[in-house]
Amino acid sequence: MxxxxxxxxxxxxxxxxxxxxxxxxxxxxxxxxxxxxxxxxxxxxxxxxxxxxxxxxxxxxxxxxxxxxxxxxxxxxxxxxxxxxxxGDLTRSSEPVIIGSRHPISIVKNQIIDIFSNIGFNVSEGPEIEDDWHNFTALNLPEYHPARDMQDTFFIQTNPDTLLRTHTSSVQVRYMEENKPPIRTISPGRVFRNEAISSRSHCIFHQVEGLYIDNEVSFADLKQTLLHFTKEMFGKSKIRLRPSYFPFTEPSAEIDIYWGLKTETDYRITKGTGWLEIGGCGMVDPNVLKNCGINPEEYNGFAFGMGVERIAMLLYQIGDIRMFYENDVRFLEQFKANI
The missing domain is CATH 1.20.1270 (Substrate Binding Domain Of Dnak; Chain:A; Domain 2)
Structure with missing residues (x-):
């Protein structure tokens, strides 16, 4: 065997x-x-x-x-x-490539940057952890100024002079300190405010702020710049500027765009008026120019700021701002076509 x-x-x-x-x-x-x-x-x-x-x-x-x-x-x-x-078979169809999806906030932010870049604005960025001078004092908000109460702030406990920036205007201050007019820049970024979270507001959100400093800049220049933006971004040319107050601009105004009332989401996000506030604007206060080393007797300019989430909610008919921060893959996959 x-x-x-x-x-x-x-x-x-x-x-x-x-x-x-x-x-x-x-x-x-x-x-x-x-x-x-x-x-x-x-x-x-x-x-x-x-x-x-x-x-x-x-x-x-x-x-x-x-x-x-x-x-x-x-x-x-x-x-x-x-x-x-x-x-083996070079005539076969290619395998589908699974791609990720860009976040809707990034999509909208990039669209805003492209619109303003086409009319001569550059992009400036700054730190999210900021000091009191750049976030408040240089912007005509000295210590104990009552207007500071308009922005509930996250302060760093170990250093009361350090905080999470409440707006990207702090980037504009840094830019003016380092550059001489003419200045034409936008400052996109994430900002933080100690606010209650709801379907229409959040403690974290994104802004794009713009600044134009030169000789003989007028409020009409500001209005035409904003009108150009709304036409390019929304395809709509109906805006209104409501008188308002910001410590760093004078005169100041809120920017509203008329969106209409075609859907239930339109009613919700515009509170039934058809108008939605997308930001604020105004002529730069001479004290701000002076604080940044620019002669207000020689130069003037305008500034504006808008919330990226508000615009994204309009464009994509999103009824709850909290959806941007929940990282739900089902929500994000809807934006694959917009990469």
Whole structure:
């Protein structure tokens, strides 16, 4: 019987195939639950004691040879299949590429940047952790000024002079300190205010603020700039500027765009009026220019700021601002076409 097993070992080592079915037949013949190896192991108990050692060695050699042969041929066939799948048919349609989706806030922010870049505004950025001077004092908001109450602020506990910026106007201050007029810049970024979270407001949101400083800049220039923006962004040309108050601009105004009342979401986000506030604006206060080292007798200018979330809610008919921050993949996947 030992000689018979050695013949099978020679058969296994000489075996070769390119066919999966033939390989499976080979595997079942030697390694299957009813294969030759099982029969040989069952016959082990009847082998004379003086032959058991040699018998066991040849059985194990047959088993190892069969297993290695099957594994080797399987790997070869799998490799050839993979190569064929990649290079075999060059006329095949390409596999769909799963891509991510850009966040709606990023989409809208980039659109705003593109619109203002096309009319000569550059982009300036600054730190989110800011000091009191750049966030308040330089903007005509000295310590104990009552207007500071308009912006509930996150202060850094270990340093009362340090806070999370409440607007990107702090970037404009830094830009004016480092650059001389003419200045035409926009400052996009994330800002923080200690406010209650609801469907229409959040403690974290995004702004894009603009600044234009030059000779003989008028309020009419400001209005035309904003009108150009609303036409490009929304395809609408109906805006209104309501008198308002900001410590760093005088005169100041709120920017409203008329969106209409076509859907239930329109009613919700415009409070049933059809008008939605998208930001604030005004002529830069001379004290701000002076604080930043610019002569207000020679230069003047305008500034504006708008909330990115408010605009995104309009464009995509999103009724709850909290959806921007929940990281729900189902929500984000809707914006794949806008990458």
């Amino acid at each position: 030992i000689d018979k097993i050695k013949e099978y070992i020679d058969q296994v080592q000489a075996f070769s195939t390119q066919d999966k079915a033939e390989l499976e037949t080979f595997r079942i013949k030697f390694l299957g639950s009813k294969g030759l190896l099982k029969d040989f192991f069952a016959a082990f108990k009847d082998v004379p004691n003086d032959q058991k050692k040699e018998f066991g060695q040849v059985i194990n050699l047959l088993k190892t040879s069969a297993e290695e042969k099957v594994k080797s041929i399987q790997e070869t066939l799998a490799s050839k299949e993979e190569t064929k799948g990649i290079f």
